Amino acid sequence: MLHRTYVLTMLIAHSFMWIDCASKESSENPIAPIEQEGVVEFAPRTYASNCASCHGVDVRAFADRKNWIHGSDKDSLIFVISKGLVDKGMPAFEGVYSQEEIASLADYILEAKEQVGTYAFEDKFDDKAQFLDNGVTYELELVTDAVNIPWGIAQSNDGTLFITDRDGTLTMRSKNGSIEEITGVPSVREKGQGGLLDVSLDPDFDKNQHIYLSYSKYNPKNKEEGTTAVFKGRLEGNRIVDGRDIWVALPYYATQYHFGSRLLWDKDGLLYVSIGDRGKRDINPQDLGLYPGKIHRINSDGSIPSDNPFVGKEGVVASIYSYGHRNPQGLAYDRQNDVIYENEHGPRGGDEINIIEPGRNYGWPVISYGINYNGTVFTTKTAEEGMEQPLHYWVPAIGVCGMAYVDSDRYPEWKGQLMSGSLKYQYLNLTRILDDGMVEETKLFPKIGRLRSILQGTDGYLYIGVEDPGRVYRILRK
Ligand code: HEC
Known part of the structure; x- marks a missing residue:
């Protein structure tokens, strides 16, 4: 009986279509x-x-x-x-x-x-509603629903949006709303969590039209295996030409999950690539000789920046920038202060937000705030010398995905805050880091669907990609 009352409370809360909970509550089940x-x-x-x-x-x-x-x-x-x-x-x-x-x-x-089919969708998300946060009204503008799993979003200076669909399609949506599929995309291993993942444009895209994709690549020698790779090509009209892989994470595995992967540029034009532990937690994240469970940093041609933290160390993959990661699903950049933020999936409990610094060890699986999915414990440690603490973590896990650092003038009230999506509880999480290091959270757009991707575009607008059914929205402040 107890949770019947609870469901009712949630529905009432929902019918007002807004949530303003600047509390530190960790996300209990909304349903x-x-x-x-x-x-x-x-x-x-x-x-x-x-x-x-x-x-x-x-x-x-x-x-x-x-x-x-x-x-x-x-x-x-x-x-x-x-x-x-x-x-x-x-x-x-x-x-x-x-x-x-x-x-x-x-x-x-x-x-x-x-x-199924008999229950009423009484709590269906209403994307025409107005949403309030701290007295400010926000609305959603549908950019496209011609997507299935909008994994990554990028925007060029002329306002064109590039959207990856995990099934392997890349679409281009021009400012006037026309949608075109882009050809020349690599063939992806669309299995489990894999497929076409993130998309990013060269910092000099206006001049060179270079476009980058992260994706799950088949092992050319064994179709049963795959890994995460970064592909680079040049956009000519609606096709990618001169495409090639500039970075491939080795080794290949048969597992179909924890691919990462996000792409992010810093102000020096270096490209960060995240990759998960590929489900081999005891092998990969702590071994600097293997790619998975790391955040890597490369030049735009795939070569290694000479000041990478492990350059010149024997037996170490030189593209590694930080390690001990489980499955990083969000990277965001505070350009003004040159700070890289990351979010990653914990196991059962223990999703994290981290500040990424060169050469640091983020602890997985030696330390964690989570436990195994089946309820068994794999580590009792949440801290260890030489291992970084998260800036914030969620127990239970929210299925954190996508990330943006807001510094756009279009959202004065959100400036300096981090946006993360929740796949599991289906909302947009706003994380405000207070001066004393404490964290305040707000849940926006409750029940919007599995929130996969977030972009602060070149036009200053925030874009979010949602699944079930697939949509991309622009957030408007009224
Ligand atoms: C760590 C993530 C994870 C957890 C936790 C998990 N599952 Fe799964 N489960 C999967 C994946 C991945 C698949 C296969 C892909 C898919 O169908 O979604 C799957 C498949 C299944 C299937 C087969 C569906 C089919 O199409 O045949 C069943 C049944 C299932 N899970 C039940 C459960 C139950 C019950 C629990 C809890 C006791 C559970 N799962 C916990 C990830 C998980």
């Missing part, structure tokens, strides 16, 4: 799990705490999938939950839960499946 007759309490509670971070807080949305990888009958569900789908990033829960408990999770999903 509590539904209660069902005949299903023991265990399943909804376990789903909310152990499955929702990857499958979404509303189990009905999970059960609504059209193509089940493994079949949607009870035996198939029990099999997958027990054994996991290791290469895809689905953990095995056998040994963590009893057979009865796993069966009750399967029942819970099956019952939700029966409800």
Whole structure:
């Protein structure tokens, strides 16, 4: 009964369409799990705490999938939950839960499946609404809905937007609203979390038309494997010419998750590339001889800047700028103060915001505020000498994704703040770092959908990319 009341409260809050919570609350479930007759309490509670971070807080949305990888009958569900789908990033829960408990999770999903289509979308996001934050009204302007998973967004000085779709398409939206697909994009390994990832334009794009893409690349020698690579080409009309990979993270792995990856330029024209641990947490992030679990820094031709922190050290990948990262999904730059911000996914709990400095170790998996998805503990340490503390962390994890540092005059009230998306709870997170190091958070646009990408464009507007269904919005301050 308790959380029925809670659901109601949330719906009321939502009907006002705005949230002004400058509190330090960590994100509790905006939608509590539904209660069902005949299903023991265990399943909804376990789903909310152990499955929702990857499958979404509303189990009905999970059960609504059209193509089940493994079949949607009870035996198939029990099999997958027990054994996991290791290469895809689905953990095995056998040994963590009893057979009865796993069966009750399967029942819970099956019952939700029966409800799909019958439940009212009473809490659907209204993108025509006005949103208030600290007395200021904001509106969303739909830029395009001709996208599926808008992973990355970039903008040239003439206002043209470039949007990657994880399925492998790159589109160009001109200022007058016309949309064109760009050809000459590399073929991507669109599996699991992989595909076409970020897009970025050369700081001298007006002169050289160079465009950069990060993507999941097939191992040319073994199609079962992939890794993150950075591709560079020149835009000619609506096609990319002279395209080539300027940087490839080695080695290739069969795993289909934790690719990173964001692209960011600093004021000296150096390019930062993030890559996750590729699901090999005990091998990669702490080993400076391997690429994954790092933030790298390269020149625009892929060569190594001579003042990179590990240049000249034997056995070390010279493009490494910082290490001990799990899966960095956001990079943002405060140009005026030359500060690089990063956000990354923790495991169950422990999403982080970090300030990235050269040569530093951010601790994964030696220190973490999270635990394994299946509830087991892999480290009891949250701090260690020689390892950086996050500026901020979230428990439970919000599924942090995309990032921008706001310094545009278009949003005076947000200046100096960080924007991060929440995939899991589906809102835009505004993080204000106070003088005493404390952090204040505001949740904007609740229930907007899985928020994947954020850009402060060359025109000073903020753009956000959302999934399910795919949309890109421009944020307008009224
Ligand atoms: C770390 C992320 C993660 C967690 C935590 C997680 N899963 Fe998964 N799960 C995945 C991925 C990735 C897949 C495969 C890709 C997909 O279908 O989304 C998957 C697939 C599944 C499938 C198979 C779906 C199909 O199409 O056949 C089921 C069933 C499932 N998960 C149930 C659960 C349950 C129940 C829990 C909690 C006890 C859970 N998962 C926790 C990531 C996760």
